[in-house]
Amino acid sequence: MLAIGLMSGTSLDxxxxxxIDTDGVERVRAIAFRGEDYSDAAHTELAGATAAALTYDRPRASPVIAAATDLITRTHTIAVQELLRQAGVPARDVGVIGFHGQTVAHRPDRGWTWQIGDGAALAAATGIDVVADFRSADVAAGGQGAPLLPVYHQALAGGLGGPVAVLNLGGVANVTLVGAGALIAFDTGPANGLVDSWVEQATGRRFDEGGALAASGQVHPDVLDTLLDHPFFDQPAPKSLDRADFTIQPARGLSAADGAATLTAFTAATVAIALDQLPIRPTRLIVAGGGRRNPVMLGMIAERTGLAPEPAEALGWNGDAVEAEGFAYMAVRSLNGLPISFPGTTGVPRPLTGGTFHRAHR
Known part of the structure; x- marks a missing residue:
C-alpha cells in the first residue's frame, strides 16, 4: 500500500x-519526500516543552505540553498535505500514516517514554488512518523502546551482503548490524545533539554547518576523556538514551571552535566504541541522518573506526528520508500485526508489534 511516514527528531529542526509503496516486508519503493523546517519560534517552543517534560516523574498534562502537542499536530498535518500536493497523490489513495510525534522525554529505566502529537486529530485533519505511539508497547513489555528503525534498515540493506552497519546520525546516534544472522542494534551516544547545543549557545546558530566551526578548532583530550567517562558506554546492548542524558558542561570554558571540535570528536569516539561492541565487525558503514552532511564528523569517524563512512545516497537512498520512510514501513507492519521491535534491537523479550491505530472518518 501507499504509506506516509512522519518524523520530528530530537534535533528539533x-x-x-x-x-513510500511497501508491503511492510521486502517491498519498499520511495515515491516522494519533503522536509519542513521549524521556525525559530517553533524550535524554541518545542525545546521548552522538552525541558519541562524532563522534570516530570511521568508523562502528564500541562499547558506547555498541550501547546507543543498542538504545534506538532498542526505542523505534521501541513507536512502531509504539502507532500501529497507535491507527489500529486490524493489522500484517499494512501492507506496509512506512521506518526512518530516528538520525543520530549525517553525514560525506559523508569518504565515510560513520551512522544507528543495527537494521532486522532491528525487522522481527522488528513482523512487518512494513522498509527502513532510506536514505542510505548515495547517499553511496557520491558524493552528500551528504541531504536525502532533497525527493521527498516534491514529491509533496505538486507541485499548488500554482510555484515553491514547502518549508522543514523540524528540528535542521538544509533547503529544497526545487518547480515550477521540476528538483527542487532542500539543507541551509540549523542550524534549532532551536543554539537548543536554547543553551537547554539556559543554562536546563536542552530548547528555547525559543514563542520566548519569544528574544523577551525582543536580537540581537548582531557575534556574528551571526561565525556567518555560515562556509564552508558560500559552497558551491554541493547541500550538507548535520551538526548538530555549527556550535557555540554564538560566543555565549558573552551572556545567556540575548540568546543565544537571536541564534541564532534566525542560523537566519533562513541561510534568507534559501539562498533567494538558489535558481535561481528562490519565491513561497511552506511550513514544516514543529518550528521552525514558534516565532513569533519565523518572524517573523525573514519579515523577512529578504520571504516570509510558511506553516505546513504551512495546506495541510492535518501539519507534525509530514511527515518520518515521507516515509520511509514512500520505503520504498515503494525496494521498487519508484524513485529517492529526485537530482542536484539530494544531488549524486548520477544518480537513485538506496536503502535496505536486511529481511524479516519472519510
Missing part, C-alpha cells in the same frame, strides 16, 4: 515526511 523540522518535520520529515515521506511517501
Amino acid at each position: 523540522g518535520v520529515d515526511a515521506a511517501l
Whole structure:
C-alpha cells in the first residue's frame, strides 16, 4: 500500500515526511519526500516543552505540553498535505500514516517514554488512518523502546551482503548490524545533539554547518576523556538514551571552535566504541541522518573506526528520508500485526508489534 511516514527528531529542526509503496516486508519503493523546517519560534517552543517534560516523574498534562502537542499536530498535518500536493497523490489513495510525534522525554529505566502529537486529530485533519505511539508497547513489555528503525534498515540493506552497519546520525546516534544472522542494534551516544547545543549557545546558530566551526578548532583530550567517562558506554546492548542524558558542561570554558571540535570528536569516539561492541565487525558503514552532511564528523569517524563512512545516497537512498520512510514501513507492519521491535534491537523479550491505530472518518 501507499504509506506516509512522519518524523520530528530530537534535533528539533523540522518535520520529515515521506511517501513510500511497501508491503511492510521486502517491498519498499520511495515515491516522494519533503522536509519542513521549524521556525525559530517553533524550535524554541518545542525545546521548552522538552525541558519541562524532563522534570516530570511521568508523562502528564500541562499547558506547555498541550501547546507543543498542538504545534506538532498542526505542523505534521501541513507536512502531509504539502507532500501529497507535491507527489500529486490524493489522500484517499494512501492507506496509512506512521506518526512518530516528538520525543520530549525517553525514560525506559523508569518504565515510560513520551512522544507528543495527537494521532486522532491528525487522522481527522488528513482523512487518512494513522498509527502513532510506536514505542510505548515495547517499553511496557520491558524493552528500551528504541531504536525502532533497525527493521527498516534491514529491509533496505538486507541485499548488500554482510555484515553491514547502518549508522543514523540524528540528535542521538544509533547503529544497526545487518547480515550477521540476528538483527542487532542500539543507541551509540549523542550524534549532532551536543554539537548543536554547543553551537547554539556559543554562536546563536542552530548547528555547525559543514563542520566548519569544528574544523577551525582543536580537540581537548582531557575534556574528551571526561565525556567518555560515562556509564552508558560500559552497558551491554541493547541500550538507548535520551538526548538530555549527556550535557555540554564538560566543555565549558573552551572556545567556540575548540568546543565544537571536541564534541564532534566525542560523537566519533562513541561510534568507534559501539562498533567494538558489535558481535561481528562490519565491513561497511552506511550513514544516514543529518550528521552525514558534516565532513569533519565523518572524517573523525573514519579515523577512529578504520571504516570509510558511506553516505546513504551512495546506495541510492535518501539519507534525509530514511527515518520518515521507516515509520511509514512500520505503520504498515503494525496494521498487519508484524513485529517492529526485537530482542536484539530494544531488549524486548520477544518480537513485538506496536503502535496505536486511529481511524479516519472519510
